[in-house]
Every structure is written in structure tokens, then in C-alpha cells.
């Protein structure tokens with residue numbers, strides 16, 4: 426039983442009186458508890474839509490048009506399955522209730538999910554705070570009294586308190602400064618590893634993904650263009666888009682003026698180009714790329730790449 430299995434997933438939004446594909450034919454999986462899968466791609470490529478679908482939180486104008494998402498063999502779209510999936514969002518301030526103390530919000534989860542007494546739930550909340558590296562006295566603080574990094578830690582504590590089968594973290598550190606970002610990232614990684622919770626980590630930042638993930642899925646215009654374990658992806662990136670993303674990561678030994686920034690803008694849903702969706706920006710595009718859509722090709726024991734250069 427895999428913690429996560431996504432097959433042939435197509436998600437559409439209803440916009441301007443028609444259904445348009447936003448996520449197309451996505452196949453992904455998490456093989457074991459505590460495994461972290463990062464989904465990486467530029468803004469607008471469909472990462473959040475994919476994450477919301479996994480968490481069963483798609484907006485009302487969205488639908489899963491084909492394929493399935495299973496968490497421990499249970500279909501997330503079936504209302505008869507109760508699956509506990511915790512979602513951690515980027516913006517902690519809007520995810521937290523400004524009128525309740527941190528302690529009340531964490532305790533609420535134990536009271537609601539586990540029918541715990543109020544007193545016991547408060548004691549648990551203190552333990553949760555300690556677990557995410559915050560002083561236990563924070564139980565009586567309000568969200569606005571905390572820094573961005575501290576609020577993000579509270580969200581992590583709340584996610585863990587649910588005892589979830591899966592965590593979906595959507596750019597949880599994007600709003601933080603670089604140092605705080607690194608600390609929160611390491612905390613999250615260590616916790617899910619220790620507790621054996623599988624996690625999807627969504628980010629636009631390939632460097633961040635490399636710090637936290639076991640496997641990386643590179644997303645472009647609603648499709649996964651390369652899917653691999655972290656080490657092979659960094660050692661031998663196959664898809665031209667992955668190669669471009671990698672070469673745009675700032676390195677201490679490379680002058681900023683030498684950075685390769687990918688030219689052009691990614692296409693938007695409803696106007697994905699014919700053939701390979703990356704062809705207008707691909708330095709290696711050839712005739713076939715303009716007319717034929719590449720299909721995913723297996724390139725390792727489980728990974729795949731979606732590019733005509735590979736068969």
C-alpha cells in the first residue's frame with residue numbers, strides 16, 4: 426500500500442464558459458512513510474491546484490476530469506473515505522485565527538479529532554510547541570504577537586497534531602527570510618522523517634527542494650516533465666527545462682552575470698502550445714517538438730522524462 430499514488434490525473438477549471446486543463450496527465454507517487462516528494466515549477470504551472478486536489482480542497486469551479494489520487498489505497502475524491510490530510514500554506518497569518526491563542530488553536534485539534542478533554546489538550550499543545558522548537562509559554566500568545574517563522578512553526582505543530590496520513594506543504598517558507606526559511610525547512614523535514622509522515626512539498630525553488638526532498642517532480646504548464654530521485658536529478662538532469670532551472674540556481678562560484686535565466690513566459694491554461702508545451706522556450710527544440718506532444722518515458726527504475734530527445 427503506497428502512501429500516495431496519482432495516476433493519469435487531469436484537473437480542469439471552468440473559466441470563460443469552458444473547462445480548461447490546468448493539470449494534465451500527472452503520474453506521481455510516494456513509496457514509503459516519511460518520504461518527501463517535492464513538486465517544483467514556476468508560478469502558475471499548477472502546483473497549488475495539484476496540492477489542493479490531493480488534500481480534497483479544490484475550489485468549486487474545479488473538477489478532476491480523469492485519473493485518480495489514492496492515499497494508502499483510499500481514493501481522496503470518494504466522500505465515503507475519511508482521509509486525514511494536513512495542508513500547510515504559505516501565509517500563516519491567514520491560516521491562523523487571530524482571535525484565538527496559539528494554545529487554543531492547537532488544543533482544538535485534539536479536542537475535535539481525538540475527543541480529548543480541554544485540560545489534557547492544553548498540556549498536549551505545550552508538548553507540540555516544544556516539538557517545533559517554541560517555548561511552551563507561547564500557548565497564551567496570539568498569532569500577531571509571533572514572528573513569521575514562529576507562526577509557520579505553529580502551523581507545523583497543528584499539522585502534526587492531526588496525526589495526518591499525509592502532509593501537503595504549499596510554499597510554507599516562501600514568505601520568510603532566508604535564514605528562518607532554512608531553519609523551518611529543516612524542522613519540517615526532521616519531524617516528518619521522525620514521525621514517518623509522507624509529505625508533498627510544493628515550491629518554485631529548486632534549491633529549496635533539493636534540501637528537503639527525496640524525490641523531485643518538475644512541473645511545467647500543468648505537466649510533470651521530469652520525475653526522479655533528487656540525486657539523479659541534480660547529477661544528470663535530463664529535461665531541457667530541468668537543466669535550465671538548475672543553471673539558474675545562484676552558485677557562489679559563478680558570477681551572477683553568467684546565470685542562465687529562462688527566456689520567455691510560461692503559457693497559461695487554455696493556451697498551452699501544440700506539441701511540446703515547452704517548445705517556444707526550449708533551446709533544443711526540433712521539428713517533431715512543434716507538432717507532437719512527448720509522452721513520459723521511463724529513464725530509471727521509477728523516474729520518467731517527457732521530452733522527444735529521449736525516444
Ligand SMILES: Nc1ncnc2c1ncn2[C@@H]1O[C@H](COP(=O)(O)OP(=O)(O)O)[C@@H](O)[C@H]1O
Nearest residue numbers: 438447467468469470471472473474484693694
Ligand atoms: N480558482 C481558479 N479558477 C480559475 N483558474 C485558476 C484558479 N486557481 C488558479 N487558476 C489558474 O490555474 C493556473 C495554475 O494555478 P496554480 O495551481 O495556483 O499554480 P502555482 O501554484 O504553480 O502557481 C494558473 O494559470 C492560475 O491562474
Ligand code: SF4
Nearest residue numbers: 701704707714732733
Ligand atoms: S520535446 Fe523538444 S521542445 Fe520539448 S523539451 Fe524536449 S527538446 Fe525541448
Ligand SMILES: [Mg+2]
Nearest residue numbers: 472473474595
Ligand atoms: Mg501556488
